[in-house]
Amino acid sequence: MRITTAIFCFLIAFRGNAQSDYRQSIAEWDKNRLKELKSPGGWLNVAGLFWLKPGINSLGKDSSNSIIVPNTDFPQKLGYFEWTGDTLFWSTAPGNIVTSAGKPVKRSVALILNQPSSYQFSYEHYRWNLIQRQDKVAVRFRDLQHPALSLLDSIPRYPVDSNWRVTAKVIPMPGKQLDITNVLGQTLKQVHAGRLEFEMEGKKYSLDAIDEGKDELFILFGDDTNALETYPSGRYIYIPKPRNSNLVVLDFNKAENPPCAFTPYATCPLPPVQNRLPIAIKAGEKQVHGFDVK
DSSP states (O other), rough: HHHHHHHHHHHHHHHHHHHHHHHHHHHHHHHHHHHHSTTTTTTTTTTEEEEOSEOOOOOOOOSSSSSEEHHHHHEEESEEEEETTTTEEEOOOTOOOOEEEEEEEEEEEETTSSSSOOOEEETTTTEEEEETTEEEEEEEEETHHHHHHOOOOOOOOOOOOGGGGEEEEOOOTTOEEEEETTTTSOOOEEEEEEEEEEETTTTEEEEEEOOTTEEEEEEEEEEETTTBBBOTTTTEEEOOOSOOOOOOEEEEEGGOOOGGGGGTTTTOOOEEEEEGGOOOOOOOBBBOOSSOOO
């Protein structure tokens, strides 16, 4: 009897330690998430999204520019983008110093259509690069001193509960694609990484995953908390790809807000219809209020 009691006490203590370690791991995840949002490449410093047209698109604070940045410390005319054929160039106006990869730039390629781009330009505490969304091209403009950076101290979340951490079976979908629509109304075809099948409270559910390349699966999902306690359009989860089996861990405690929850200048993809779960997922990040500054 004493041995049985000792084993029981050991199991209770072990389970308690495991729960404590798990909560600590989620707290660390929260910390890294906020750090990422506030990083130079994060979403809190995005200060504008400017759609370009073929030809010359000038950038500066003067009202005569195509792209107006009204900040007092910004030049009247910093330079201009030139869209000709399938190439977009950046040219710096005389008297200004703009850099790319740490070197001054007078004229440089900024984007070649339908090709990955790593071109980023800098002027003092401002950064910008070009993004392509189907036939549209925009300037993603950042201010590393954006007021939103100091207004977000934490992201509200549901209490951490390991019951929302479930094992899912990956059902391969070879050759299949997912139609994913973004907030611009554009629909893009993405590589279908498989259907994740799982159970919660005795009921079966499934979510379609996107292949993010490298080592991650990307899941966009909606549920019955949307627009009530969580972001209206839904949330995201990134998980490691399965390695030696067809099983993955789907941790809803790591469900995160889309970039559109933090800035009006994102082009977020939306969950497909089949990924809208008919239950309330009371785990992960809640909607954020009262900090976004345009």
